[in-house]
Amino acid sequence: MAEFHDLAELALNSEGQSWGNLGYWQNADNYSDACRALALMLGEQSGLDRHAIVFDAGFGCGDQLLVWLEHFHIAGLHGINLSHSQTRFAKAKLSNAGFEAEASAIVEGDINDPDLWSTTLDGARPTHVLALDCAYHFPSRLAFFRLAQHHLSCAGKLALSDFMLAEQHDTGSWAHRMLGWMLHRSHIAEDNMVHRDRYLRELQDSGFEDVRIIDISDHVMPGFAHAMRKLGRERAASSATLPWSSLIKYRVTGWFLAWAYRRSILRYCLVSARKAR
Numbered sequence: 001m002a003e004f005h006d007l008a009e010l011a012l013n014s015e016g017q018s019w020g021n022l023g024y025w026q027n028a029d030n031y032s033d034a035c036r037a038l039a040l041m042l043g044e045q046s047g048l049d050r051h052a053i054v055f056d057a058g059f060g061c062g063d064q065l066l067v068w069l070e071h072f073h074i075a076g077l078h079g080i081n082l083s084h085s086q087t088r089f090a091k092a093k094l095s096n097a098g099f100e101a102e103a104s105a106i107v108e109g110d111i112n113d114p115d116l117w118s119t120t121l122d123g124a125r126p127t128h129v130l131a132l133d134c135a136y137h138f139p140s141r142l143a144f145f146r147l148a149q150h151h152l153s154c155a156g157k158l159a160l161s162d163f164m165l166a167e168q169h170d171t172g173s174w175a176h177r178m179l180g181w182m183l184h185r186s187h188i189a190e191d192n193m194v195h196r197d198r199y200l201r202e203l204q205d206s207g208f209e210d211v212r213i214i215d216i217s218d219h220v221m222p223g224f225a226h227a228m229r230k231l232g233r234e235r236a237a238s239s240a241t242l243p244w245s246s247l248i249k250y251r252v253t254g255w256f257l258a259w260a261y262r263r264s265i266l267r268y269c270l271v272s273a274r275k276a277r
């Protein structure tokens, strides 16, 4: 059966890379470098170190798992990803890099399934729960916050790169109806798109404190949109392997994010919070 999250993004990447996020474009001029830069920012923002036990929600094709293991030298890894094809790909990626035990500690499934957290963690308490460019895709971000809080170790960290509604965005406007159409098309629950004050309240009500929200939209949304426009031109100029259906999907997403940025509808942020004592 066709999956919404599959291996299509491989065609956007440089040789050997398989990222699928929006990227951090300040000093990057290709898609894979921008995606890795976003992962590095998230790892730094969450304070990963040699003692960290990471639970990665929505790990894509596994490139970020290698960043946690090889760049931050974390002590342990668990993870859940909804996508069958990506989970299989990520397991192979970890095994090929010599991380056999870690490959068996990442599983396929829905992050909103409480039983899956328990079986995946099997009594372990992660020091860090990470969600790189994916929490807005979850059936309920709020339910994810609560599960993360429940399973994190004492004073453990939750860190995400995520969308929220821009401060001035009016949910009664025509632009909001347009946003609703695009969210539906992108399999994103409308309840996941909230203003910053509600995002903050949801974290606090779920049992988190020391919340930091850093707006990085300027180096994410226009950069991704520009890369997707370029992709279209490159596809036209060469015999690129990207199928037309994927090209159209990425072009529309890039156009939409440029519009949502220009019109101050969405903001893209790095979020971190500590489990309250």
Ligand SMILES: C[S@@+](CC[C@H](N)C(=O)[O-])C[C@H]1O[C@@H](n2cnc3c(N)ncnc32)[C@H](O)[C@@H]1O
Pocket: 005, 018, 019, 020, 021, 035, 057, 058, 059, 060, 061, 064, 080, 081, 082, 083, 086, 109, 110, 111, 112, 132, 133, 134, 137, 138, 139
């Ligand atoms: C935009 S991609 C980001 C992938 C990866 N984090 C990266 O940076 O390359 C979103 C990811 O979230 C995963 N995802 C979406 N819904 C999920 C769910 N309910 N449970 C677990 N993972 C989910 C998808 O399978 C996909 O890997």
